[in-house]
Amino acid sequence: MTTPFEKSTREWLRREAESLDGQTRSQLNRARQKALAELKPRSRWARTPFLPLAAAAGAALVFVLLLFPSGTNHTVFSAPTPVMAIDEGDLGGAGGQGLLDEDPTLFAMVAAGEATP
DSSP states (O other), X not given: OOOHHHXXXXXXXXXXXXXXXXXXXXXXXXXXXXXXXXXXXOOHHHHOTTHHHHHHHHHHHHHHHHHSOXXXXXXXXXXXXXXXXXOHHHHSOTTSOOHHHHOHHHHHHHHHHHHOO
């Protein structure tokens, strides 16, 4: 929104600018172009000169990791552990309650052993 003061000031500046000679107008125009050139934002690469180097280093790192995988990803299979037999005397508890009542895994192992012929 323009006020009457702004309108009158704009008109006065235009009248005065039209009365300037050619040499002064040329100097003002060159100064204006120089100021506008300084205001232009620099290119993206000029602001971040390290970005191409960082991208190249990252690509090299990915290449090395893919070329030489670490040794922790390999699965090593070991021999199966032998199954220990459970003596039935060990299953009965001295206090009246046996191990089978306390540990459902032992109960399942004994039950599976009795089911096989």
